[in-house]
Amino acid sequence: MNDESQARVVAVVASPRRDGNTTALVGAALERLTALGCRCETIDVCGLRIAPCAAHDDCAERSECAYADDAAEAIEAVYAADGLLLASPVYYENVSAQMKLFMDRCYFPYTHGRWLAAKVVGLIAVAAETGLDDTLAALRRYVALSSDRDVPTRSVSGLADERGAAAADPELRAAARHLADEMARYLVPVV
């Protein structure tokens, strides 16, 4: 199989703990997707320069976003991906600020009628105790508002707090691999 024929999966990871729990589950899912024949790449939004959306009244009339930061390149990769993985730790029972920054900057493609190309979107959320459902719901609403059709979503969420807890939890890692299997049904041709 050559590179171009492989489905391209982009993971947007929004945890500032680079070796934390969210990253561990993303790693397990991407390892599996790679083994199943997908081309995977990770966008660490916490390492990007992304300014908050300033709600320019003429956003829809502009040919490019007013901000020349890292958002445009990330948005380009995300909107072109065959499969998308959105992963966030739970912060105050919602997505992290870095994920929200990224989402809000997607208002530019929204006002220009540009929609996600993804055939499937995987969602990952990790909390110490509370807020998993609300966080997954926020990610699902982003997908719905960024699509011009019903894009299937699949999710994995779990409880882990200390750094390394998810990596050491075989059930959570298995759930992340299962998420990858479910996504692959939409991305990898059956032989």
Ligand SMILES: Cc1cc2nc3c(=O)[nH]c(=O)nc-3n(C[C@H](O)[C@H](O)[C@H](O)COP(=O)(O)O)c2cc1C
């Ligand atoms: C700013 C902040 C807010 C948090 N809010 C919540 C919360 O509302 N509910 C919860 O169960 N855990 C909360 N946590 C704990 C994290 O969700 C938890 O530690 C998670 O494992 C972090 O994932 P990470 O290792 O990928 O960073 C919060 C942590 C931080 C730093």
